[in-house]
């Protein structure tokens with residue numbers, strides 16, 4: 001691996017968002033209630049075990065990353081949380097409620113947003129329309145229910161709705177392409193629009209599946225900054241799958257490592273990086289010191 005020269009290099013542990021002066025993992029003060037908990041989750045596809053007895057908690061206000069080699073079960077775990085897959089065994093709790101069997105379409109309404117590993121924008125629609133689509137469930141007035149109130153309630157709601165969308169557009173610095181057709185944008189910009197659409201749902205928890213994939217260094221720096229701002233200024237809890245170890249170590253409060261569908265480590269970036277199991281299984285090292293984590297450890 002090359003020398004560690006990127007701005008996404010390893011940084012000291014981020015302060016624990018759940019308590020002043022504390023670091024994630026330290027046992028001082030009362031532990032914050034988790035916003036999300038996976039309890040003994042197993043997922044099987046026929047004979048394939050994608051996940052085996054995986055348990056973890058995401059605390060309110062933190063950036064929590066899941067890492068692991070290809071096929072380790074990261075996307076399967078996120079799909080269990082978003083409702084795309086239903087665990088074969090175990091449970092998912094969100095905000096204290098068991099959501100294991102809650103249909104996918106209802107999860108946005110309770111505060112879970114997501115972006116996808118492969119872009120899922122409407123390529124023929126404008127950036128603005130793509131983002132507006134994300135907010136539909138937030139509108140109280142539909143076409144029929146809105147009719148009688150149109151001059152008062154619904155119109156005011158529409159104005160407020162647009163104002164918030166414009167705020168998100170400003171925040172993600174995509175004003176210059178707001179009227180452009182999504183399909184014509186560069187990959188980095190489309191990833192940013194996809195993030196904007198997920199943010200427009202005003203989620204309490206946002207699931208990001210490889211937000212940096214396919215990006216150049218500058219685009220990665222921008223995306224890392226947006227994720228940090230979403231977390232610190234907008235108060236969103238972030239659960240992220242990401243292969244770029246430099247980014248993961250830089251912006252995560254805590255990290256969980258999966259290998260062959262099992263959890264092999266969880267803790268602060270430093271603790272996880274120093275874990276011999278992780279170094280063997282994930283970084284492919286025997287006993288040498290890890291000098292650099294800037295390059296993706298897995299393709």
Ligand SMILES: Nc1ncnc2c1ncn2[C@@H]1O[C@H](COP(=O)(O)OP(=O)(O)OP(=O)(O)O)[C@@H](O)[C@H]1O
Pocket residue numbers: 045048049050068069070071072073074075076077
């Ligand atoms: N829909 C499915 N049907 C059958 N097997 C699946 C399905 N989804 C995932 N798997 C299998 O489950 C295992 C975990 O896959 P998953 O995509 O969750 O891993 P991952 O860690 O996200 O990998 P990557 O980093 O390559 O995206 C793999 O063996 C995969 O082939």
